[in-house]
Amino acid sequence: MLALLLGIIVGVIIGWNWPQPVWAKAIQSRFVNFVSSSAGKSDH
DSSP states (O other): OHHHHHHHHHHHHHHHHSOOOHHHHHHHHHHHHHHHHHHHHHHO
16 A cells, blocks of 8 residues: 555656646646645635
């Protein structure tokens, strides 16, 4: 279980830094906005 999570985290870090197609950048920006808005709601 821990190895699976570690592999996913490493894959995300590596994948996040490689050149991305336009659709992947759109998904990434939506995901980042969703996470930041969710984090903002939990703080208040």
